[in-house]
Structure formats: C-alpha cells, structure tokens
Amino acid sequence: MHIIVCIKQVPDSAQIRVHPVTNTIMRQGVPTIINPYDLFALEAALSLRDIVGGEVTVLTMGPPMAEDALRKALTYGADRAVLLTDRFFAGSDTLATSFALSQAICKIAEAFGPPDMVFTGKQTIDGDTAQVGPGIAKRLGLLQLTYVAKIASLNLDAHEITVERRAEGGMQMLKTKFPCLITMLEGTNEIRRGSLDDALRAARSQIVKWSAADAGIEDLSKCGLRGSPTVVKRVFAPASRAVKAVQIDTADKLLRDLADELIAAIFARRPALEHELAFEGA
Amino acid sequence: MSSVNRETPPHGGRAGMKKDLPERFRDYRHVWVFIELERGEVHPVSFELLGEGRKLADKLGVELAGVVLGPTGEASWQAVAQAFAYGADLAYIVESPLLVDYRNEPFTKAMTDLVNSYKPEILLLGATMRGRDLAGSVATTLLTGLTADCTQLDVDPDGSLAATRPTFGGSLLCTIYTLNCRPQMATVRPRVMPLPQREEKPVGRVIQYKLSMLEDEIVTKVLAFLPDTQSVKANLAFADVVVAGGLGLGGAENLQVVTKLARTLGAEYGCSRPLVQKGWMPAERQIGQTGKTIRPKLYIAAGISGAIQHRVGVESADLIVAVNTDPNAPIFDFAHIGITTDAIRFLPALTEAFTRRLSPHSRDKLAS
C-alpha cells in the first residue's frame, strides 16, 4: 500500500510575538515545527503501513527550509520525502495550495506508484482553515473522509475501508472505497519516537525536490497569488478593551464579605441574573 | 509558506489590484445561508448566520435565502419554516432520501448544483465539522474563495464581502476578500455571532430543487451513528453561566472549587487548555480558540491568566468576572469585574455566599 501524507511546516505559534507598535508578527528566531495536527496523520499512516506493508511518502509545499520538517518526518519512519518548492507558489491560498499539492500527488503517482490513500491533518495552527484536505480530495476526485478518529477495518481485496468519523453529537461509522483522502482527528494516536535506524536513514536520505515545472505544472496562473481567489487585505491585532476590569478592593476584608461584595457587583450590572440563577440553581 | 507574502504583499501585488469581476459573475446576486439540519434539528449556528446574512443582504439591498438539504418530508419543511422565522426572505429546499445522514458526496452535489443554477453572491456556512467538510468541497468544485472561521462579516461600499478572521491561534486578525470569483464563501464558528430574534412568520417563497443523483452513484455508506454519551456532551457552548479554572488552581485536587460553584449556580464548568493537556479535565471542557467558544451571560474565570487564545473564546460573554492573584494578569484587560485574590480559598466562600443569597428563604425576602 502506498500512502501519501501531506505535512506543513509552521511557526511554533506558542512563540509568536506581535510587535507592540507596528502590530506585525515578529518572526525572527521563531522556531518552526511540523504542524502538530499532521503528526496524527503521519502516525496513522505509519501504523497502517506497519500492518499491511507498503510505503509512506511525505509531501510538503513550502520554502527550501521546509526540508527540515520532511527530514523530521523521515526520522519518525516515513520512507520517502518530497518537497515542492518554487517562488511561483508564494502567496497561495487554500485553493492554490490544493492545486499545487494535487499536481505533486499526480507526479508522485507517476514516479513512485499511485497512492491508495492520502492523509492530511485536520487543520494547521497558522492558517487554521481545515480547507486543504477537502480541496485535494475534490481536485483528485478522491472520496473524502474528514475528522477520522479511527480506521476500523480495511478490506484490501475489495478496496473497502470503514472508519469512525467524528460528527456533531456523535460518531459516524462510514464505509467507503479507497483510494480516498483522510483528514485525521487530533488526539487519536501518539507519534512514535522513531528508531535509531530511521534517524540514521533520515540524515542520509535524499529529499526529492520539485519545482512547479518538475511537478508537471504547466498552468502557473493556478499557482501562488495569481491562483488565489482570496486576498488578505489587512492584518491587525485585536483592539484592547478601553476600560480595564473594575477591581474589588480586597484589603482587610473577610472572604465572606468579599464574596458578598462581588455578588452585589454582579447583580448590580446584570439585575436579571439574580432571578435566573435562583431559578436554575439547585 | 505563503504567509510571509500574505502579510506584506509585493508592491503592485494582488492586494493592491482593483477588483474586476469577470462578466460571467456579474449576475450573481443575493445572500445564502446553509441551514444545517441534523437528526431532525437545525443547528443553531444556522440561525446565527441568518442574523448576519440579514444585515449583509440589507446593506446590499438583496434577498436572504436559507438553503435546506435534507430528507424528504416534515423535518426539512420544519427547517424551512425556521429559516423564515430567523429572517430569510426565501428558501431553497432539496429533499431526498440520499440526504438523511450527512455525506460529502450528495451534499456537495446538491449545493454546487444549486449555486450554479441560482447564482448567489455570498454563501455562508457554519464552521461545524459538517459545514467545514462541505464548504471545502463546494469551494474547490466552484473554484472560488473560502474564508474560514470568520468573526466579523461586512460589505464594502463596492459591495464585496469583507470577512475578518483570527489567525495564528487568535493572536492576530485579518480581513480577507474574494476578488474575482463568485460566490464569496465564508464559514463562521458556532456562538461567535449572536442569535437573532425569532419572529413567527408565514413561510414565504420556497424553491424546490431535485437532486440529480442516485444512491448507486454514492460510494460512501453510513453504517451507523453512535450518539455521544451524556457525559461527553458538555453543553458549554450554550450555557448561560460558565465557571472555569486554570493552572492557577495548582492541582487536579482543587478543581472541585470550580465544579462546586458551577453546581450551585446551575452552570457548566470548563477550563483553560493546560488543564486538558495535564489530563485534569476532558478536552470537550476546554474553552478558547482551539476549544469551545462560549457566550454566557456570566463567565467566572479562576486562576486563568487570559492568554489571547483563551480570550477569543470568552470575549462575547455579557459579564466576565476574573479571580487571579496577579493584579497585572492580562485577563483583567478584558474582564469586567476583577478580584485579586487566591481562587482556591475564595471560590468556596463565593459558593457559600451564592447559596445564601439564592436560597428559597432569601428569595421570599426578595419577593416581599
């Protein structure tokens, strides 16, 4: 079985700071990581490969330094890594991203064999749209399984797959055919540590690097800014509320009195609450 | 990768480009809202979107339509009636046994066929799992722009949709346009927009549309639906009162100060993200950017610093009360009432004081 996993290199958002004056993102020195949601996709793919055999190819579109993310994925045990990188991809929105990635997947199919499954993460922590997975599926005409919590069973002969899919208010048990695209739900597994062998192999591995032309993309008007119907016009920090919280003075007061004072302050602002709470409370 | 370019568009780049709508999109008109029908009930996010859609349609001087895709019969027509009650001028309905359970294939087909036939300029969907699954497929099929998780929708003087959304875990906002394609699509998370007034109205103009698909053409089958057990269904998003605890509570053994206060108030309880990561509370109780967005009448936050990712999930609460030992905690920047004290000791006192104040005895006093 050939499985392709799409991963994105993202800034470690816990460490992003906003410039207090210019309101722009200060990226300098912000470390990059594999989008955390993609690790659940990668682990699901690796475990599947371990059971049924085959290969896992990781694919990313990004700047040259996205190679780091791919190498990291190899240390976890991926068999092959493909970096799609070209200045023509700069400024891609999700539509242009899914175009480029789907073209690269076609090229991977040609070069290394057609995929039986494509995995993506649920969403990224920077763009955070959850749109690229469904976009790739639609462009490649793959059946789409989003928010998959568990792959319940696989019938290799019939090309059938059953999954548990998270839905509003419950789990859907879905049966479909592969090739298909799966977006993996977070928290459904834990990425393996990767063996020493994998680490050594990752360090030696040649990463496949493709430009738009290498990937067979002829129509550059579908790539990057030109291929993106959406445009970001303004980026700004949320306005801070003009007035700060009114502080209840705590000096020399008993907890009991303090509590009464707080309740009085709450009901003074929201008189209706008192009756509602009296009604609702036990 | 693209984000660097997106923040600082190159000079003469697309962000500076004039909007020039191709001829074939010029007759796209009206605002549509996808009415999410699940197991006989409409997801409230659809009503919230009708409220927003109403404002957009009024500004544009166009009609607001609800789009119901559902099973044949009663439930779908109920949903149509509700769409009118929450502000729609007309409704599109596609009834089919193929649309009983949500599946990507028939829903994408129904929605894209409708759009291609009736040409809306704006299409809004809830950023639920179902809405996101559908929106991504529909936008890619139509090759149009889709803005995710918007927190603010508006129309520019030239009539284009200005969709504002948080990014980078909520630390920044950006406004996004769909320049030369139609419809302009956007998703909005539940509880981000207020629920509009419901107004009983007769069902108005309804356009019925037939799904041109057969069950045999659909590969994906729903084998079963396993509803969540009650304990998983924390009703945080819709609670009127929410009490939440953060790392300031020090340890799992202190969480009971939060749950006890919540019980006394008939409230739901929740937490900041680190508590979920530590395994002190289940994930569905997490409040914030990557958890639940809440809009309660009263929110009490104890031992929560007020990081931006937490803030975006609670900011639409009517009244925010923060209990924190640090007078400079960022939560006091957006709370309404602050109290600088140890939450572990204060919350039990507050619980007791509420019990006293709300007991039947004192209620009688209040009435007299």
Ligand SMILES: Cc1cc2nc3c(=O)[nH]c(=O)nc-3n(C[C@H](O)[C@H](O)[C@H](O)COP(=O)(O)OP(=O)(O)OC[C@H]3O[C@@H](n4cnc5c(N)ncnc54)[C@H](O)[C@@H]3O)c2cc1C
């Ligand atoms: C501030 C800001 C706001 C934005 N808002 C929007 C918007 O509303 N609409 C829009 O269309 N675009 C938007 N974009 C652009 C969007 O972030 C990019 O198109 C990005 O390349 C992919 O989208 P995402 O990060 O949201 O991915 P998601 O759709 O959230 O990612 C889902 C999965 O797809 C895979 N994936 C995503 N990107 C790659 C990649 N480059 N290589 C390999 N696999 C990948 C991963 O498996 C990932 O888990 C925005 C960008 C910025 C900087």
Ligand SMILES: Cc1cc2nc3c(=O)[nH]c(=O)nc-3n(C[C@H](O)[C@H](O)[C@H](O)COP(=O)(O)OP(=O)(O)OC[C@H]3O[C@@H](n4cnc5c(N)ncnc54)[C@H](O)[C@@H]3O)c2cc1C
């Ligand atoms: C991509 C991303 C997404 C995220 N999503 C979310 C999200 O959805 N929700 C979320 O909550 N966080 C989220 N976070 C995490 C967020 O950045 C913060 O780390 C988190 O909210 C902090 O939790 P906290 O306030 O409980 O802890 P801390 O920041 O450690 O704050 C503890 C507070 O308790 C106070 N304190 C200490 N002792 C006491 C006491 N005895 N009594 C009263 N106060 C006391 C301290 O003064 C301090 O202000 C996200 C982060 C990232 C990077």
